[in-house]
Structures are given as structure tokens and as C-alpha cells.
Amino acid sequence: MTRPVYINGIGSVSAQKTFDNASFLEDITHHSDTVLNVISPDYKTHIPPAAARRMAKGIKMSMVSTKIALQEADLEENKIDAIIVGTGLGCIGDSEKFVMDIIDNNEQYLTPTRFIQSSHNTVAGQIALGMGCKGYNFTYVHSAISFESAILDAKMQLENKEADYILVGGVDELVNHHIDTHRLIGHIKQEPVETMAVLKSGTKGAIFSEGAHFFVLSSEKSPSCHVELVAVKTFNNLSKNQVSGKAQTFLEENNLTSDSIDLVILGYNGDIEFDDYYDELANGLFSNTAQVYYKHLCGEFDTASGFAFWLGNKIIRHQDIPEVLRLNSVEISEPKTILIYNQYRGENHSFTLLRKC
Amino acid sequence: MGAGVAITGMGIISAIGDNVSENYKSLISGKIGIGKITQIDTVHKDEIMVGEIKDVNPSLEKRLKFHENQNSRTVLIGCIAAQEAVEQAGISDINDVRTGFISGTTVGGMDKSEQYFYDYFDRPDVRQHITGLHAGDSTKKIANHIGLKESFVTTISTACSSAANAIMLGARMIKSGQLDRVIVGGTDSLSKFTINGFKTLMILSDTYNTPFDDERKGLNLGEAAAYLVLESDAIVDKENKNVLGYLKGYGNANDAYHQTASSDHGDGAVLAMQKALEVAEMDPSEIDYVNAHGTATPNNDLSEGRALIRLFDGKVPEFSSTKAFTGHTLAAAGGVEAVYSILALQNDVIFPNLNYKTQMKEFDLSPVTEVKKKPLTTVLSNSFGFGGNCSTLIFSKAK
Structure with a gap:
């Protein structure tokens, strides 16, 4: 019998004011742009200012998100025995600056800090260093399933008794050259779109953003825990007509049917070229199921599905589905079982199953 | 625990050979792959020694039958090594069982990103490399090259332990029954980015590296790709596979x-x-x-x-x-x-x-x-x- 996996603490820093766990999207920040930055928490209350000045934004966001998750799990940080991070690009701001320094100064006058911070595993390494955690330490860097890879690994660790208290999260930061180049190839929208109009944009590309979502997972249920991670599965590629079948098989593997799902969280980002992947589920298998979306609030980034994971946890915990998330008007009295589906540009698909416990 | 996880194939390309047998020959004949850098134009070329794979990109592209300049060198060498591993394991249909691909990389497509960093804006012909900056992009392309469909494919980047961790994850996934077969390892090409990064850390030797010697002066950077095929006992038994060795512990x-x-x-x-x-x-x-x-x-x-x-x-x-x-x-x-x-x-x-x-x-x-x-x-x-x-x-x- 494998051990269950409980989500004991959740933390989010995103383009919404999500860093306060006491509230739940009560105060929506409406954007009208093609790129969104996170709403910064007061970093000073979490990180000594001298240390914060040297830190890449991705590290700072992750540190705060981690502290929030630990606080909620009511867990001392020295209990954490594994740290697993997913990130599409790591601290890419430092990578960019290091490349620019190399080119602009013809490989002269370089300093190591930017190179060190540009290593993809710098967030996981910094967290381990800060906590003195000598346990398992992994970093996944696989585009839109970076976060799911980390979650899958954490689940395996707990089920196989390889670790007991795992800090797992996803982080990505948004920086200029990345924005400019991705706008060039049409991955970022050319025209600003208002938050509530994202689905109706009718244009190609997404609204790029950033964020850090960290969670404390354990087989020991904490008193404040409401949610169990049931399963997660990823696929490198799927065609549109395979999505429903794969979703169904995924549910069957977990002894569920589409009827047992109370709510689906879909990763619509307003890109007319790829949103129809979600339509496959929204208009088919789950047409009579309550549906929500979220990337109009948090934007698109490699670990944006970390926001969906956070959202699923919040919905079950608060037993409330804020109107701003709604895709349809199907009523549910008690959201208990949630399916999250995400993909990016038709690749790196993931299904994640959460359940009230 | 039983015999461990079976290894049924391996593939490699490095400074001392284009495949497994060439690497072995070099190892037993003392043929080293370290020399002056020839394929990257760096101001440090006279102060460093590197382990370069001898083929230039156009030769690698030709071997792989790839179009010119569509891929990072990290992808090219990764494809060559992964292909050898799959062939050695005698796999005819890679999707016939639940097969995964887990690759480690630190630079991904950085070789191209640094080359075209400012050029993207004026040169539509090199914009295919923009998304190559994602480390996972190299893994995706190698997975496509070996024909993996609807599969578990991911990338690990834990600096110089990336491939070891990819191998470890693959073994854990086989043992926990999530996969029947997995191709695991890593790929990294040389880049100005890593050369200059290690240079700032002052740990590059200006001559041949001398591990465990009292007078050692630092490392020589190298480039390589290497993959193993791991398969479950059930597949090994059913297909009567030739086992090369076992991964026992991690x-x-x-x-x-x-x-x-x-x-x-x-x-x-x-x-x-x-x-x-x-x-x-x-x-x-x-x-x-x-x-x-x-x-x-x-x-x-x-x-x-x-x-x-x-x-x-x-x-x-x-x-x-x-x-x-x-x-x-x-x-x-x-x-x-x-x-x-x-x-x-x-x-x-x-x-x-x-x-x-x-x-x-x-x-x-x-x-x-x-x-x-x-x-x-x-x-x-x-x-x-x-x-x-x-x-x-x-x-x-x-x-």
C-alpha cells in the first residue's frame, strides 16, 4: 500500500495578490498589457535586506513563497528532507545579463555572480543552503511540465518512503530580452488585452508573466490540511483529438470517471492557435462539469500551472469558486475532486488530480 | 532488492570518440581528447584547453540528415548518442511499451542563444533558435528524433550532476512501475557562456587537467552526450534482452x-x-x-x-x-x-x-x-x- 500524499502548505507569489493566504482572490488586479509582473510581497519582512539585494528575483519570489507554505503547514524548516523545484528558465535575468556582458565586453571584466545565479538549480540550491537541508535536491527544467515533473517526483518520494516532508515548487521570472525575442516570434501578443477579455482576444500568442508557487507535501496530514494529491501525468505531445481519450484513461487509472470530477481547471491563455486543446474537454467530456480558467489572472509562463495547483487547493479549502474564474455556470455545492489540465502550444500536456481530504 | 534495474543499451559521443566502441578504444589506449579550442572563437583560446567533439556542426547535421543550422549542438550530439543507445538495445518500435526519456543539460541551446543574441531582431533566418534557450527544448528535439510519442519526457538541470540524476529518476520510475523502459543521460555542448563562467570562477586549467594530483590547476571543460536504456525485468524477460549491466543503487x-x-x-x-x-x-x-x-x-x-x-x-x-x-x-x-x-x-x-x-x-x-x-x-x-x-x-x- 503506497502512502497518501497530502498538501499541507501552499504559497504563491503571482501577478495577483496571492501572497496572503487569509484571503482568496477577493481583490483582483486588472491588467491591460501583453506582459505582467508579479505583485511583489514585502520582501523585507521575509528576507534580510542585505541578502535580498544580491538575490535574483526568482530566488526572492521562491523564498517568500516557501516561507508562506511552511507557515501554513506549521512546519519548522529543518523538518524538510527534500527540495524539488521546477523552472522553465531558472534565474534567466542573470543568464541574459551574463550573455550581454560576454558580448558587450568581448569576454572581459566578467564577475562570477551572474554566472552562478544563472545555473538552473540555483533556486533549489539557495533554499537548501538557507535551510541547511542536506536531503534530496532536484531541479526540473522542462517547459510547461517543469512544475508537474517536480510534483510527480515528490509524490514518488513520499509513496516510496524516500522522504517525509518535501518542499516542492515552480518558479519563473520575466525579463526583457526574453520578452522581446518571444514577441518577435509571435508567442507574446502584439496588442494589450484587458484581464477579463483574454479569452475573447481573437489573436495569436499569450500574455507572458512570472511567479513562484511552493508547496509542502507529506504523507503526514497536518491539522490545517484539506487536500490530497491523487495523481499527476504528463505527455510530451498529444494531438487535439487525443486529449479527451487521454483524460479518460487518466481518470480510469485512478478508478474515476468524468462524472466523479466536480471541477476542471483549464489553462486557457487566449491564444487562438492553441486554446482549442482546452475546448476538447470543455465542450466534450466535461461540458456538464463546472469549469474555471486562470491565466487571465496570472498570465502564461512555464510554471503557470503552479498557479492552477494553488487555485485547486484554495477552492477546496475555501469551498468557494470566485466568479472571476468561471467559464460556465454549472453549480456545485461542494467542490471535492478537481482535475487540472494544462498544455503549452500543443506540447507538454499534464493532468493533475486533487481531492478533498 | 533484486538485481537492480537492467541496462540494455548505451550510446555516447565525446572528445574521445563518436560511439561506445571508439570511447572504449581511447580509454584503454590512453588516447586523450584534450586540446586547444577550435570550434568556438573565444579570446581565451590560448589560455584554456578543452575536450571538443571533433566533428563540426555541419558534419553532425549531415550524419543525422538534419537541415543546416536548425538545432543547437547540444541537440545534435544528444541525438547521436540517444540513437546509438536505442539501436544497441535492439528497440524496433520505441512506443511499443511505456517508454520515457529523461535528459540532463545545463546549457541547452545556449551555444546558439549567445551567437544570435542581438541578431534575432534583424535576422528572421535564425529565429528558430529563440525557443532553444529553454533547456527542455533540447530534450524535446531528441525525444522527437528517437520517435517518442505521447510519453513521459522531462529535463533535469542540477549542474554537473544532471545526467546522474536523470539516470536515478529513470531507475526510480521503472522500479515504481510507472515506466517499462526509459532512456536516460545527458548532453551539453561547449559554449562561450560556460567557458567564461568557469573562467570567472578561476577553476579552469591552462594545461591538461590532472585529477587528484597535488599540483592540479583546475578543470578542462568538455562536451559530450551519453545515454543509457533502462528496462524493466518484465521486458527483459519477455524479449530475452541482452543485459549490459545493472544499476543497483543511487x-x-x-x-x-x-x-x-x-x-x-x-x-x-x-x-x-x-x-x-x-x-x-x-x-x-x-x-x-x-x-x-x-x-x-x-x-x-x-x-x-x-x-x-x-x-x-x-x-x-x-x-x-x-x-x-x-x-x-x-x-x-x-x-x-x-x-x-x-x-x-x-x-x-x-x-x-x-x-x-x-x-x-x-x-x-x-x-x-x-x-x-x-x-x-x-x-x-x-x-x-x-x-x-x-x-x-x-x-x-x-x-
Whole structure:
């Protein structure tokens, strides 16, 4: 019998004011742009200012998100025995600056800090260093399933008794050259779109953003825990007509049917070229199921599905589905079982199953 | 635990050969791959030595039948090594069972990103490299090249332990029944980015690297790709597969000491080796040969040497670092050295730690410096990286 996996603490820093766990999207920040930055928490209350000045934004966001998750799990940080991070690009701001320094100064006058911070595993390494955690330490860097890879690994660790208290999260930061180049190839929208109009944009590309979502997972249920991670599965590629079948098989593997799902969280980002992947589920298998979306609030980034994971946890915990998330008007009295589906540009698909416990 | 996880195929391309058999020939004939850099135009070209793969990109593209300049060198060499591994495992339909692909990389497509960084705006013909900056993009392309569909494909980036961790994850996924077969390893090409990064850390040697030598001056960067095919016992039995060796144990720990340096006493390394022995259900005394991380930096070799002394309680088995042959291939190193560990087991031979002359002052440890024939049953391989990442793999002979 494998051990269950409980989500004991959740933390989010995103383009919404999500860093306060006491509230739940009560105060929506409406954007009208093609790129969104996170709403910064007061970093000073979490990180000594001298240390914060040297830190890449991705590290700072992750540190705060981690502290929030630990606080909620009511867990001392020295209990954490594994740290697993997913990130599409790591601290890419430092990578960019290091490349620019190399080119602009013809490989002269370089300093190591930017190179060190540009290593993809710098967030996981910094967290381990800060906590003195000598346990398992992994970093996944696989585009839109970076976060799911980390979650899958954490689940395996707990089920196989390889670790007991795992800090797992996803982080990505948004920086200029990345924005400019991705706008060039049409991955970022050319025209600003208002938050509530994202689905109706009718244009190609997404609204790029950033964020850090960290969670404390354990087989020991904490008193404040409401949610169990049931399963997660990823696929490198799927065609549109395979999505429903794969979703169904995924549910069957977990002894569920589409009827047992109370709510689906879909990763619509307003890109007319790829949103129809979600339509496959929204208009088919789950047409009579309550549906929500979220990337109009948090934007698109490699670990944006970390926001969906956070959202699923919040919905079950608060037993409330804020109107701003709604895709349809199907009523549910008690959201208990949630399916999250995400993909990016038709690749790196993931299904994640959460359940009230 | 049973026999461990079966290894049924391997593939490699490095500075000492384009495939497994060429690498083996170089290892036993003392043919090193270190020299002056020829394929990257860097101002440091006279002050560094590197382990370059000899083929230039157009030759690699031709071998792979790829269009010109569509892929990073990291992808090209990754495709060559992964393809060899799949062929050696005798796989005719890669999607006939639940197959995964897990690759480690640190630079991904950085070779192209740094080349075209400012050019993208004026040159539509090079914009295919924009998304190559994602480390996962290289993995995606290699997975597509070997034909993987609707599968588990992911990328690990834990600096110089990336491939070792990819191998570890693959083994865990086979053992927990999530996959039947998985191709695991890593790929990293040379880039100005890493050359200059390591240069700022002042750990690059201006001459041939000399692991575990008292006079060692630092590392030589290298480039390589190497992959193993791991398969479940059920597949091995059903298809009567030829098993090359077994992955018996694996351990991962964090040194939690410094972002880029190892602790003086190698705490993380000791923990990783201990965990690997636990998983393998082995005593330290059962290890016949250690393929050390041995980068030839003052810090690594001291820390690793002390960790070995601690773990083996002073009775350190025969050990060597093969980095004098290949240079430090960063994310690929754990994959390269996994292939070498299996070659050691298959041929009952310990590969020499070249360029070693003087014992380190700090301890009484000398590596094996000549090709040495010896019956080997179990080999331990270490990989350590920035961010405190420490990983150990234990391989055993095929029965």
C-alpha cells in the first residue's frame, strides 16, 4: 500500500495578490498589457535586506513563497528532507545579463555572480543552503511540465518512503530580452488585452508573466490540511483529438470517471492557435462539469500551472469558486475532486488530480 | 532488492570518440581528447584547453540528415548518442511499451542563444533558435528524433550532476512501475557562456587537467552526450534482452555548504554515497572500483578524496577519474561516466587516471594510473555540481 500524499502548505507569489493566504482572490488586479509582473510581497519582512539585494528575483519570489507554505503547514524548516523545484528558465535575468556582458565586453571584466545565479538549480540550491537541508535536491527544467515533473517526483518520494516532508515548487521570472525575442516570434501578443477579455482576444500568442508557487507535501496530514494529491501525468505531445481519450484513461487509472470530477481547471491563455486543446474537454467530456480558467489572472509562463495547483487547493479549502474564474455556470455545492489540465502550444500536456481530504 | 534495474543499451559521443566502441578504444589506449579550442572563437583560446567533439556542426547535421543550422549542438550530439543507445538495445518500435526519456543539460541551446543574441531582431533566418534557450527544448528535439510519442519526457538541470540524476529518476520510475523502459543521460555542448563562467570562477586549467594530483590547476571543460536504456525485468524477460549491466543503487544529497564550492569534508558526497549503498543493500567493502567525479579543481578533489576516506573508513578501493580523457562534460558527465563504468564491468578493466604525478599533501590516496585488468563486480560513480548537488550511482555486472 503506497502512502497518501497530502498538501499541507501552499504559497504563491503571482501577478495577483496571492501572497496572503487569509484571503482568496477577493481583490483582483486588472491588467491591460501583453506582459505582467508579479505583485511583489514585502520582501523585507521575509528576507534580510542585505541578502535580498544580491538575490535574483526568482530566488526572492521562491523564498517568500516557501516561507508562506511552511507557515501554513506549521512546519519548522529543518523538518524538510527534500527540495524539488521546477523552472522553465531558472534565474534567466542573470543568464541574459551574463550573455550581454560576454558580448558587450568581448569576454572581459566578467564577475562570477551572474554566472552562478544563472545555473538552473540555483533556486533549489539557495533554499537548501538557507535551510541547511542536506536531503534530496532536484531541479526540473522542462517547459510547461517543469512544475508537474517536480510534483510527480515528490509524490514518488513520499509513496516510496524516500522522504517525509518535501518542499516542492515552480518558479519563473520575466525579463526583457526574453520578452522581446518571444514577441518577435509571435508567442507574446502584439496588442494589450484587458484581464477579463483574454479569452475573447481573437489573436495569436499569450500574455507572458512570472511567479513562484511552493508547496509542502507529506504523507503526514497536518491539522490545517484539506487536500490530497491523487495523481499527476504528463505527455510530451498529444494531438487535439487525443486529449479527451487521454483524460479518460487518466481518470480510469485512478478508478474515476468524468462524472466523479466536480471541477476542471483549464489553462486557457487566449491564444487562438492553441486554446482549442482546452475546448476538447470543455465542450466534450466535461461540458456538464463546472469549469474555471486562470491565466487571465496570472498570465502564461512555464510554471503557470503552479498557479492552477494553488487555485485547486484554495477552492477546496475555501469551498468557494470566485466568479472571476468561471467559464460556465454549472453549480456545485461542494467542490471535492478537481482535475487540472494544462498544455503549452500543443506540447507538454499534464493532468493533475486533487481531492478533498 | 533484486538485481537492480537492467541496462540494455548505451550510446555516447565525446572528445574521445563518436560511439561506445571508439570511447572504449581511447580509454584503454590512453588516447586523450584534450586540446586547444577550435570550434568556438573565444579570446581565451590560448589560455584554456578543452575536450571538443571533433566533428563540426555541419558534419553532425549531415550524419543525422538534419537541415543546416536548425538545432543547437547540444541537440545534435544528444541525438547521436540517444540513437546509438536505442539501436544497441535492439528497440524496433520505441512506443511499443511505456517508454520515457529523461535528459540532463545545463546549457541547452545556449551555444546558439549567445551567437544570435542581438541578431534575432534583424535576422528572421535564425529565429528558430529563440525557443532553444529553454533547456527542455533540447530534450524535446531528441525525444522527437528517437520517435517518442505521447510519453513521459522531462529535463533535469542540477549542474554537473544532471545526467546522474536523470539516470536515478529513470531507475526510480521503472522500479515504481510507472515506466517499462526509459532512456536516460545527458548532453551539453561547449559554449562561450560556460567557458567564461568557469573562467570567472578561476577553476579552469591552462594545461591538461590532472585529477587528484597535488599540483592540479583546475578543470578542462568538455562536451559530450551519453545515454543509457533502462528496462524493466518484465521486458527483459519477455524479449530475452541482452543485459549490459545493472544499476543497483543511487543516492542524492545536498552539501548545503556553498553555492559553488564543496565542503572541506565532503558531507554531501558522503551522504550521497551512503544512500546509494543503502539502496543497493551493499557494504562499502563490496565496491571494486570508484569512477570519481575528480574534476581536478583544488576544491573538488580534496573534498571528494576526504569523502571517500570517510565512507570507506580509510580503505578506499581502487579509483580513477576519467576527466583527463574527456574534460569535464558538465551535465553529461554522469552519463559519460555511467557508460565508462559499464564498460569497466563488461571488460574487467579499470581506466587510468592520466596526468597524475604527485600525491596530494592532505591524504594518502593515489588513483590507478595505468590500464589495469581486474575482475570487477561493482563500480561506484560520483557526480557533484553547483548548488551543492551530490549524486552517486552504483553499477553491477550483468549476470
